[in-house]
Amino acid sequence: MTMKPSVALLSALLLVGAPAYGQSLICDLGEYDSAPGLTAAVNGDTLELNWDGDNNQELRLRLGIRGGTPAINDLSIRSAGGAPWVSVAGNVTPEFHVVSGFRRITNQQLNPLRALGVELTPEIVDEKKWDAFWDAPLDLDQAEGRIGNPPPPEGVAHQPGLPRNPDEVRRTTATYRAESCQVKTNGARLEISFPGMEIGVFSGRLQYTVYRGTNLIRVEAVARTEEPSVAYKYHAGLKGLPSGDGHRVVWRDLSNLWQDYRFGGTPNEGEVPLKVANRVIVAESPSGSIAAFPPPHTFFWTREVETNLGYAWYRKDGLDSFSFGIRQGEGEENPRYQANFSLYSAPPGTWQRMAMYLYPSPEPAPPTLESALAFTYGDHFKPVDGYQVMAGHFHMNVADRLRESGSLDTRLPDLDALKAAGINIVGPTDRERGPDRLEVMADYFEAVRRHSDTNFLIMPNEEITAYLGGHWDILFSHPVFWTTDRAEGQPFVEEHPTYGPIYRVGSAEDVMEMVRRENALIFMPHPRTKGSTGYPDAVKDTAHFIDENYRGVGWRWGMGLDLSEQRLSDFRVMPLFDDMNNWVADLPTPPKYLLGITETYAKQPGDDIYANNPVNYLKLDTLPTPDDMSPVINAIKRGEYFVTSGEVLIPSYEVEGTGTERTVVAEVEWTFPLEFVEVVWGDGQETDRQIIPATDLPPFGSHRFEIPFNVTGKKWVRFAVWDSAGNGAFVQPIKLPDATHPSNR
Numbered sequence: 001m002t003m004k005p006s007v008a009l010l011s012a013l014l015l016v017g018a019p020a021y022g023q024s025l026i027c028d029l030g031e032y033d034s035a036p037g038l039t040a041a042v043n044g045d046t047l048e049l050n051w052d053g054d055n056n057q058e059l060r061l062r063l064g065i066r067g068g069t070p071a072i073n074d075l076s077i078r079s080a081g082g083a084p085w086v087s088v089a090g091n092v093t094p095e096f097h098v099v100s101g102f103r104r105i106t107n108q109q110l111n112p113l114r115a116l117g118v119e120l121t122p123e124i125v126d127e128k129k130w131d132a133f134w135d136a137p138l139d140l141d142q143a144e145g146r147i148g149n150p151p152p153p154e155g156v157a158h159q160p161g162l163p164r165n166p167d168e169v170r171r172t173t174a175t176y177r178a179e180s181c182q183v184k185t186n187g188a189r190l191e192i193s194f195p196g197m198e199i200g201v202f203s204g205r206l207q208y209t210v211y212r213g214t215n216l217i218r219v220e221a222v223a224r225t226e227e228p229s230v231a232y233k234y235h236a237g238l239k240g241l242p243s244g245d246g247h248r249v250v251w252r253d254l255s256n257l258w259q260d261y262r263f264g265g266t267p268n269e270g271e272v273p274l275k276v277a278n279r280v281i282v283a284e285s286p287s288g289s290i291a292a293f294p295p296p297h298t299f300f301w302t303r304e305v306e307t308n309l310g311y312a313w314y315r316k317d318g319l320d321s322f323s324f325g326i327r328q329g330e331g332e333e334n335p336r337y338q339a340n341f342s343l344y345s346a347p348p349g350t351w352q353r354m355a356m357y358l359y360p361s362p363e364p365a366p367p368t369l370e371s372a373l374a375f376t377y378g379d380h381f382k383p384v385d386g387y388q389v390m391a392g393h394f395h396m397n398v399a400d401r402l403r404e405s406g407s408l409d410t411r412l413p414d415l416d417a418l419k420a421a422g423i424n425i426v427g428p429t430d431r432e433r434g435p436d437r438l439e440v441m442a443d444y445f446e447a448v449r450r451h452s453d454t455n456f457l458i459m460p461n462e463e464i465t466a467y468l469g470g471h472w473d474i475l476f477s478h479p480v481f482w483t484t485d486r487a488e489g490q491p492f493v494e495e496h497p498t499y500g501p502i503y504r505v506g507s508a509e510d511v512m513e514m515v516r517r518e519n520a521l522i523f524m525p526h527p528r529t530k531g532s533t534g535y536p537d538a539v540k541d542t543a544h545f546i547d548e549n550y551r552g553v554g555w556r557w558g559m560g561l562d563l564s565e566q567r568l569s570d571f572r573v574m575p576l577f578d579d580m581n582n583w584v585a586d587l588p589t590p591p592k593y594l595l596g597i598t599e600t601y602a603k604q605p606g607d608d609i610y611a612n613n614p615v616n617y618l619k620l621d622t623l624p625t626p627d628d629m630s631p632v633i634n635a636i637k638r639g640e641y642f643v644t645s646g647e648v649l650i651p652s653y654e655v656e657g658t659g660t661e662r663t664v665v666a667e668v669e670w671t672f673p674l675e676f677v678e679v680v681w682g683d684g685q686e687t688d689r690q691i692i693p694a695t696d697l698p699p700f701g702s703h704r705f706e707i708p709f710n711v712t713g714k715k716w717v718r719f720a721v722w723d724s725a726g727n728g729a730f731v732q733p734i735k736l737p738d739a740t741h742p743s744n745r
Contacts, residue, residue, distance in 0.1 A: 068177045135342040188212040227348065377422075379609075414603045461475050619641060666721075695724070
């Protein structure tokens with residue numbers, strides 16, 4: 001058996017040799033295993049990584065430490081088979097910036113808890129503040145949250161109030177005191193860490209990850225804080241690239257036209273923000289290019305709009321060098337939405353992963369950018385045979401806007417932007433509340449008929465805040481006229497001379513009776529936060545929540561996005577998913593589901609639609625019409641859909657076999673290198689899971705997972721897949737044979 005040398009011996013050996021770029025390098029290789037196409041070695045003061053990329057290429061990354069700062073001494077590429085190495089970058093250093101503020105709970109969260117009689121202890125406030133939505137830690141002019149939110153009563157436990165203190169906002173650039181590195185093999189990837197990083201309130205390490213089978217490189221600050229109420233954003237980039245002849249930065253603008261800058265001007269004082277399409281910027285040199293881009297979804301906390309705020313930057317540092325990378329905005333451009341710019345949450349002690357991706361290539365900028373875009377299918381939800389792509393909970397005010405335009409035939413840019421992203425079932429959640437509700441609803445129904453087509457269906461959904469607790473969306477199988485103002489003695493259903501039958505709803509029982517009659521479904525958006533804070537937990541035992549037509553809750557990342565999460569909405573919605581199914585495990589009802597939702601307002605082409613919209617792939621061969629959307633409703637009822645961020649697809653899933661020994665079988669395809677797949681189950685009280693690492697699988701792959709599964713003592717089961725960029729997909733749970741619902745498979 002081959003024994004690995006001790007860390008002490010390795011350290012002694014690696015100190016030998018004259019430095020070529022900086023200080024001598026001590027590197028711990030105790031968790032490194034050499035593998036074909038993925039190797040690491042220390043030569044003097046340099047750690048050299050070699051790995052197989054894509055397109056029959058080999059890559060070499062040489063890392064060192066200069067004055068305590070980790071540096072890229074050289075990044076080179078060559079065609080496989082011994083061709084000469086071509087350097088695309090050298091003598092550059094990573095650059096990270098953090099802007100931090102103070103996280104506060106909002107009255108929109110506190111008010112539902114007060115109404116439920118929850119004692120607002122400091123512990124409750126500290127728990128709920130991390131899911132804040134109406135928080136804008138960088139907005140020093142904001143006096144009291146969202147307009148219309150009342151201040152808390154006197155004496156109520158609360159976080160420190162507004163206005164914000166300028167001293168709360170801290171802007172810092174990372175500094176390094178690296179003295180060593182560590183190399184770790186993780187499946188088909190190498191993770192290289194340099195401890196000694198400080199970024200304002202954070203401290204931790206700089207980490208590189210390279211993946212066999214792709215040119216992709218992940219560069220990230222992995223850091224934590226011990227301060228109690230930190231909200232933050234980060235910028236990242238590379239510093240020190242040459243700006244001579246043949247060097248430029250290249251991007252596509254929001255009209256999808258090519259733009260570039262060739263560094264002919266005077267030096268910049270700070271970053272030059274760029275509104276780039278698809279969040280990608282490319283640094284081009286005579287020998288090749290490097291694309292920089294953020295993780296496609298975890299980079300975005302929850303906002304009300306997808307407006308592109310400029311997610312790339314460059315900076316001319318002097319006559320002969322420049323920097324470039326990724327960034328976040330300072331706030332919303334439209335003042336209407338400024339009160340919601342909540343940043344990331346960083347609870348004390350959590351390891352926040354502030355990532356940037358690099359994609360080096362020997363090609364010029366345009367093909368390099370296209371290669372980077374392949375990881376998100378070009379920001380387009382990939383068509384899958386037998387499925388339709390559905391997204392919902394958009395506050396578009398369809399009817400009001402069309403009425404104001406003077407014609408129901410006016411095209412809305414919102415719909416064009418969503419359709420261009422590959423979404424072909426769109427569910428607005430308009431809220432028609434005025435005295436002319438019925439007239440507006442009639443125009444709403446007519447508008448969706450006119451703007452739907454054979455490959456694009458608009459479902460006239462609605463969001464309500466009465467009777468059921470918290471907020472809830474209603475998805476009808478066809479247009480239905482109804483109101484929420486039933487008076488005592490007023491009939492449940494009335495016949496209107498123009499609109500026909502009209503439901504007059506005045507209670508939870510009325511709502512559920514209408515829903516059952518009209519084959520509709522209810523989902524709670526933003527559960528456990530915003531106006532649904534405390535819900536659905538507070539109504540989990542009610543007849544209306546248990547009803548099979550109250551199907552579940554909405555899933556959207558953000559609303560307290562924490563970059564230590566392994567899954568999107570890992571701390572709020574995914575645990576609720578499992579809690580709900582334990583609540584109903586022994587009841588003669590089907591499981592509870594998650595439905596991908598968005599909850600944004602007006603949008604247009606050029607906005608970051610793909611990055612901010614989870615979708616549902618419904619098992620439907622063809623689209624129905626707005627007058628009979630029952631195929632959509634029925635597919636959701638049967639759980640015949642999977643939810644995804646877009647990069648991971650699960651076109652086939654089943655629990656096969658009989659008796660106690662079963663097999664979870666799933667066909668999966670993906671773009672970014674995978675992290676893990678998981679089988680999750682519950683026994684009616686507790687949730688458990690089996691996690692299967694998938695880091696040995698290549699990027700842009702597909703695989704049939706067959707996972708043995710013993711059903712003994714288990715009431716329900718589900719399957720999920722998560723990749724290394726934080727993206728993922730999951731199917732809906734099924735109840736197992738010992739549950740009581742007759743339709744269980």
